[in-house]
Amino acid sequence: MSADAPPPARPVTLEDVAGVAGVSRATVSRVINGATTVDPALRRTVEAAVDATGYVPNRAARSLVTRRTDSIALVVSERERRTVPEPFVGRMFSDPYFGRVVAGLLEVLRPAGIQLVLMLADDRESRDQLLSYLRHGHVDGVVLISSHAEDPLPGLLHGTRLPAVLAGQPRRPTPLTYVEADQRAGARLAADHLAALGRRRIGTVSGPQDMPAGQARLDGFLDALAAHGIRDVATVEGDFTHAGGAAAMRRLLAERPDLDAVFIASDLMALGAVPVLLRAGKEVPDDVALVGFDDSSAALACDPPLTTVRQPVEEMSAEMARLLLKQIGKPADPPPSVIFHPTLVRRQSA
Numbered sequence: 200m201s202a203d204a205p206p207p208a209r210p211v212t213l214e215d216v217a218g219v220a221g222v223s224r225a226t227v228s229r230v231i232n233g234a235t236t237v238d239p240a241l242r243r244t245v246e247a248a249v250d251a252t253g254y255v256p257n258r259a260a261r262s263l264v265t266r267r268t269d270s271i272a273l274v275v276s277e278r279e280r281r282t283v284p285e286p287f288v289g290r291m292f293s294d295p296y297f298g299r300v301v302a303g304l305l306e307v308l309r310p311a312g313i314q315l316v317l318m319l320a321d322d323r324e325s326r327d328q329l330l331s332y333l334r335h336g337h338v339d340g341v342v343l344i345s346s347h348a349e350d351p352l353p354g355l356l357h358g359t360r361l362p363a364v365l366a367g368q369p370r371r372p373t374p375l376t377y378v379e380a381d382q383r384a385g386a387r388l389a390a391d392h393l394a395a396l397g398r399r400r401i402g403t404v405s406g407p408q409d410m411p412a413g414q415a416r417l418d419g420f421l422d423a424l425a426a427h428g429i430r431d432v433a434t435v436e437g438d439f440t441h442a443g444g445a446a447a448m449r450r451l452l453a454e455r456p457d458l459d460a461v462f463i464a465s466d467l468m469a470l471g472a473v474p475v476l477l478r479a480g481k482e483v484p485d486d487v488a489l490v491g492f493d494d495s496s497a498a499l500a501c502d503p504p505l506t507t508v509r510q511p512v513e514e515m516s517a518e519m520a521r522l523l524l525k526q527i528g529k530p531a532d533p534p535p536s537v538i539f540h541p542t543l544v545r546r547q548s549a
Contacts (some may be wrong), residue, residue: 303516
């Protein structure tokens with residue numbers, strides 16, 4: 200260090216803030232730690248002193264007292280088995296669903312000063328690393344997106360006793376709180392709409408059948424069509440990706456070239472399927488009526504814009520964040536699970 204260089208600035212302390220505010224150090228500490236018993240005028244005085252001094256709380260020291268990290272983990276757990284090979288991370292960030300989940304979580308977490316940590320678990324090694332990270336107390340809680348029915352992570356997560364909320368109802372019973380849209384009811388909306396249009400040669404591109412959402416959407420759709428007297432339904436399994444939707448539509452047309460309606464279990468798959476229909480000489484909706492699921496940005500990117508079943512992902516994610524914060528505040532009293540009701544959004548494809 201040069202002899203002319205000024206000495207490093209001393210960090211601003213609680214005592215410095217207290218001196219500027221004209222209050223005790225204990226009062227400053229109570230304000231910074233969010234105590235609700237501080238007089239509002241006194242709180243404003245302390246907050247002004249914090250701004251004037253540039254005080255930055257020592258989060259590490261604070262966490263020793265509160266035992267909080269002010270961060271939660273968004274864990275995405277997925278099995279590496281898909282119709283169309285695609286890197287896990289790339290597929291995750293290309294799917295509108297994940298962006299909507301993050302937006303809903305941040306709507307609640309950012310005003311509360313909570314940081315979101317994204318963690319991926321797509322094989323045994325990454326799952327073991329995740330559990331080690333969680334057990335070492337790096338986060339206060341977890342929101343888990345688990346994409347396949349046999350995923351052991353919900354049970355393992357419960358074993359950590361860390362507050363957690365699941366995105367979607369697990370197939371196996373678990374004590375963990377979950378937030379879900381009624382997938383079967385949403386698929387019934389699609390079936391009822393296509394039947395009401397007079398379509399009878401109906402096919403469907405389902406979601407993966409090792410995923411609870413994929414199973415529920417297919418079962419709800421087929422059950423509703425059966426109630427309308429339509430039981431001969433061509434079914435092809437997709438993988439919830441754009442490329443997978445295109446591949447599945449080619450298989451579906453090969454099986455039923457005369458179909459006049461298709462329910463596709465995600466908007467992203469529908470976006471991939473539309474060009475396949477057009478290349479086959481099928482106009483949407485004149486020749487083939489098309490209904491998707493999600494009401495994501497992919498529905499509006501379709502040409503024509505996609506009629507779809509809306510699940511309110513942002514609202515569901517915000518509710519997950521609220522439920523998780525309640526658990527963190529009262530870990531012995533987990534809140535009940537919440538099920539949202541989907542709606543049909545009518546556009547030009549059906």
